[in-house]
Amino acid sequence: MEQKNETWSQPPQPYWIASTESTSYPALDQDVKADVAIIGGGLVGITAAYLLKRENLRVVVVEADRIIQGATGHTTAKITAQHALIYHKLIQHLGMEKARQYAEANEYAINFLEELIREKEIDCDFSRQEAYVYTQSDQYIQQIEDEVKAASNLGLKAVYLEELPLPFAIKAAERFDGQAQFHPRKYLLALAKDIPGDGSHIFEQTRAVDFHEGRPFTVITEKGHKVVADSVILASHFPAYGGNGYYFARMYPERSYALAIIAQEKYPGGMYITAEDPGRSLRSTPYQDGELIIVGGEHHKTGQGPATDTHYRNLSQFARQTFTVTDMLYRWSTQDYTTLDEIPYVGRITAKTPNVYVATGFRKWGMTNGTAAAILLKDLIVKGESPWAPVYDPSRFEADPMIKKFITTNVNVAGQMIGGKLKSVPKDVELAPGEAKVVDHDGNKVGLYRDNKGKVHAVDITCTHMGCELTWNAAELSWDCPCHGSRFTYEGNIIEGPALKTLRSGGDRLNP
Ligand SMILES: Cc1cc2nc3c(=O)[nH]c(=O)nc-3n(C[C@H](O)[C@H](O)[C@H](O)COP(=O)(O)OP(=O)(O)OC[C@H]3O[C@@H](n4cnc5c(N)ncnc54)[C@H](O)[C@@H]3O)c2cc1C
Ligand code: FES
Numbered sequence: 001m002e003q004k005n006e007t008w009s010q011p012p013q014p015y016w017i018a019s020t021e022s023t024s025y026p027a028l029d030q031d032v033k034a035d036v037a038i039i040g041g042g043l044v045g046i047t048a049a050y051l052l053k054r055e056n057l058r059v060v061v062v063e064a065d066r067i068i069q070g071a072t073g074h075t076t077a078k079i080t081a082q083h084a085l086i087y088h089k090l091i092q093h094l095g096m097e098k099a100r101q102y103a104e105a106n107e108y109a110i111n112f113l114e115e116l117i118r119e120k121e122i123d124c125d126f127s128r129q130e131a132y133v134y135t136q137s138d139q140y141i142q143q144i145e146d147e148v149k150a151a152s153n154l155g156l157k158a159v160y161l162e163e164l165p166l167p168f169a170i171k172a173a174e175r176f177d178g179q180a181q182f183h184p185r186k187y188l189l190a191l192a193k194d195i196p197g198d199g200s201h202i203f204e205q206t207r208a209v210d211f212h213e214g215r216p217f218t219v220i221t222e223k224g225h226k227v228v229a230d231s232v233i234l235a236s237h238f239p240a241y242g243g244n245g246y247y248f249a250r251m252y253p254e255r256s257y258a259l260a261i262i263a264q265e266k267y268p269g270g271m272y273i274t275a276e277d278p279g280r281s282l283r284s285t286p287y288q289d290g291e292l293i294i295v296g297g298e299h300h301k302t303g304q305g306p307a308t309d310t311h312y313r314n315l316s317q318f319a320r321q322t323f324t325v326t327d328m329l330y331r332w333s334t335q336d337y338t339t340l341d342e343i344p345y346v347g348r349i350t351a352k353t354p355n356v357y358v359a360t361g362f363r364k365w366g367m368t369n370g371t372a373a374a375i376l377l378k379d380l381i382v383k384g385e386s387p388w389a390p391v392y393d394p395s396r397f398e399a400d401p402m403i404k405k406f407i408t409t410n411v412n413v414a415g416q417m418i419g420g421k422l423k424s425v426p427k428d429v430e431l432a433p434g435e436a437k438v439v440d441h442d443g444n445k446v447g448l449y450r451d452n453k454g455k456v457h458a459v460d461i462t463c464t465h466m467g468c469e470l471t472w473n474a475a476e477l478s479w480d481c482p483c484h485g486s487r488f489t490y491e492g493n494i495i496e497g498p499a500l501k502t503l504r505s506g507g508d509r510l511n512p
């Protein structure tokens with residue numbers, strides 16, 4: 001569905017989802033066995049399942065909603081080892097060897113994607129592109145110089161520049177040659193087709209809600225069915241099962257926004273990102289007989305910051321300052337997690353659980369990192385080792401016993417808060433269609449939203465993960481958690497994040 005102007009009469013929808021068929025894999029309706037259970041059907045889950053099936057293993061992908069509609073369906077899909085400014089920092093903090101592993105894994109992923117797309121003849125708008133990180137601030141010039149040196153020392157083809165092929169002046173930029181871009185859903189839908197059969201399955205609309213460690217590992221779904229497997233990969237973006245790895249305390253979620261526009265001028269090619277705030281990102285993609293320009297940026301921590309729709313307005317202003325915009329067709333947003341040292345957690349979920357694997361914390365660079373993660377996990381499962389395992393090792397920080405105390409305290413607080421909150425909800429709240437409010441009721445907070453048909457939806461805005469209070473996201477019409485990024489519809493259903501239970505809802509109590 002196309003958005004013809006900036007009044008945004010339609011809800012946000014990514015171009016990637018709007019331009020591809022939706023999927024209809026069955027839901028799991030009985031117990032099933034597999035060699036590897038994979039929780040989540042995004043880039044990581046689908047790639048890992050495809051690679052493991054190629055190794056003659058039986059894989060079962062369990063997807064809560066529909067595959068490739070999470071972060072991967074809402075990405076900007078630049079395929080690059082240039083992750084803004086990272087290599088100078090990595091060398092400083094982790095040393096040359098680990099920085100080299102990170103660079104190699106991401107460079108390998110670009111070539112791997114190109115070869116697989118060629119081998120399988122996947123029509124997914126893949127093209128090689130140059131990637132640029134640029135600054136318009138004097139303060140970042142030195143950092144860009146350092147980054148070019150660091151990247152070059154690691155064997156990456158980095159070039160220092162003072163001009164871009166874009167219509168504005170800059171102070172400095174770093175260019176990586178031989179990077180790429182694609183249409184992520186066209187690519188992954190083609191891989192997904194090869195997964196079912198010979199004992200392997202994709203199950204959609206099947207949320208994993210309970211997990212029992214051991215050999216084999218057992219995953220229990222919302223409807224109570226079991227997936228019993230020798231190994232399990234948690235590819236659910238935020239790991240649906242933490243196994244005492246305390247992932248919620250070791251990552252934070254950040255949202256960003258994107259617009260797909262049509263401009264009068266021809267896009268000069270290349271993929272761009274700013275070194276400084278406000279974050280701005282550009283790339284193009286083929287569209288009908290011409291092209292769409294994807295304008296991204298405006299990051300903030302989930303559930304925090306100003307009214308979320310201002311981010312779309314800021315991006316549209318930047319788009320109009322940069323190009324002669326003739327149409328704004330799509331807009332969307334999503335979130336990704338960043339780890340303590342900015343390197344994803346990929347590998348055994350904890351040192352004590354050899355058959356439970358995780359891949360998370362991609363810091364908005366999941367196309368290459370996620371592909372490398374799927375290859376790494378396939379190698380750990382099939383061969384027991386991977387040359388990239390040390391840099392991505394999820395156990396590189398030992399869990400602090402204080403963190404455990406923090407969880408226990410929070411769970412208790414949540415238990416206290418939830419009791420009785422929705423027993424009665426005030427009927428005299430003024431709420432216009434499309435408006436949301438948090439009301440204080442008997443000392444408790446209830447979230448109200450009136451939809452465009454006039455119906456009011458009331459939910460308990462205590463996050464079901466660990467009891468933080470949710471905030472309203474006006475751009476996406478959702479209740480978002482400022483603590484670890486769980487998001488819920490205004491009816492209380494889970495959209496994403498660590499929460500495994502829906503919000504308590506007030507049903508029709510407020511409606512005539
Ligand atoms: C705005 C933005 C732009 C980005 N642009 C780029 C870019 O240009 N280049 C780049 O490299 N990276 C980019 N990224 C990052 C990249 O999109 C992500 O890192 C990547 O898509 C994550 O893939 P994933 O498979 O881990 O997660 P997802 O694609 O979110 O897949 C996880 C799946 O697990 C499912 N799931 C969750 N819980 C359960 C459960 N309990 N049971 C069953 N299923 C469950 C979800 O429904 C979802 O389908 C961007 C990120 C953002 C936020
Ligand atoms: S996501 Fe952890 S408390 Fe909400």
